[in-house]
Amino acid sequence: MQAGARGITCAKLGEAEVMARAGIRDLLIANQVVGPLKMARLIDLARISDVIVAVDSEANAREIDQAARSAGLTINVLIEVDSGMHRCGTAPGEPTLTLARRVLSLTGLRFRGVMGYEGHAVALADRDLRVAGCESSAKLLVEAAEYVRANGIPVEIVSAGGTGSFDITGKVPGITELQCGSYATHDRAYREIGVEFENALTVLSTIISRPAPDRVIIDCGRKSCAPDHGMPAVRQRTDLDCVYLSEEHGKCNVLNPSCPLGPGDRIELIPGHGCTTINLHDEFYAVREGVVEAVWTIAARGKSR
Numbered sequence: 001m002q003a004g005a006r007g008i009t010c011a012k013l014g015e016a017e018v019m020a021r022a023g024i025r026d027l028l029i030a031n032q033v034v035g036p037l038k039m040a041r042l043i044d045l046a047r048i049s050d051v052i053v054a055v056d057s058e059a060n061a062r063e064i065d066q067a068a069r070s071a072g073l074t075i076n077v078l079i080e081v082d083s084g085m086h087r088c089g090t091a092p093g094e095p096t097l098t099l100a101r102r103v104l105s106l107t108g109l110r111f112r113g114v115m116g117y118e119g120h121a122v123a124l125a126d127r128d129l130r131v132a133g134c135e136s137s138a139k140l141l142v143e144a145a146e147y148v149r150a151n152g153i154p155v156e157i158v159s160a161g162g163t164g165s166f167d168i169t170g171k172v173p174g175i176t177e178l179q180c181g182s183y184a185t186h187d188r189a190y191r192e193i194g195v196e197f198e199n200a201l202t203v204l205s206t207i208i209s210r211p212a213p214d215r216v217i218i219d220c221g222r223k224s225c226a227p228d229h230g231m232p233a234v235r236q237r238t239d240l241d242c243v244y245l246s247e248e249h250g251k252c253n254v255l256n257p258s259c260p261l262g263p264g265d266r267i268e269l270i271p272g273h274g275c276t277t278i279n280l281h282d283e284f285y286a287v288r289e290g291v292v293e294a295v296w297t298i299a300a301r302g303k304s305r
């Protein structure tokens, strides 16, 4: 935020609550908030922030509207448009316009615009395919916004994008904001497809066994390093290849038998996926030139409700 971001995108209500309590007002929950328990929390959140929430159905819009009106508030909404990922979202064109009209008719809601997410294309390894997929997704979203505008409804926000598409989606005329997050720490999977941010995130791990010359076992498994986007890389070591993570153990092949490492030695792992790895830890140790300068609480970890 100090570097100029005007707001923060969150996936979950629980994460947005953490951000709001830290004083960040401009929040997008790029997800649907559904059900009576969450309505009560959304109302509390709207009292301390300018939260915007995604909707893709009339039923959900009505639920939020009713909660907002009972509390004497107005809640900001974006319509989530399915711009090709086929996850949540209304189809572009008439279905999006229809929902926009419904939202406008609900006095507890304030229609702010549309959002999409090109998750099907954001991590494509082939740059040309990634550019084509992300551009066509962003264009679908922008066209959906233009169709709503052409029918007399102002659309202020057109939000999309991720770390793999910041320089693609971000250049499509009509996109007004990006939802990227991974770039801040980066990870192996994004780095491997050529997204050139620095890997700032590592998991410090100890070798607990070298049962064979060609194998070391570390104390880091899936409970410390998320495997959903592939195995971690071992930082600054070309002689170790991490090939398997079980719950509490990691197995690395030793590629060079003269590798001197054994029990007690430490290695740093660059996680395959930063988001799901960070969610496993309570603290960041902020290190500069080998010195821990700060310990930061990861306050939004586990806030998946």
Ligand SMILES: Cc1ncc(COP(=O)(O)O)c(C=O)c1O
Pocket (backbone or CB within 6 Å): 011, 030, 116, 117, 119, 122, 160, 161, 162, 163, 164, 179, 180, 181, 182, 183, 275
């Ligand atoms: C809706 C939405 N927007 C944006 C992102 C982008 O995140 P990242 O910067 O990690 O690619 C995600 C990732 O899951 C997402 O689900």
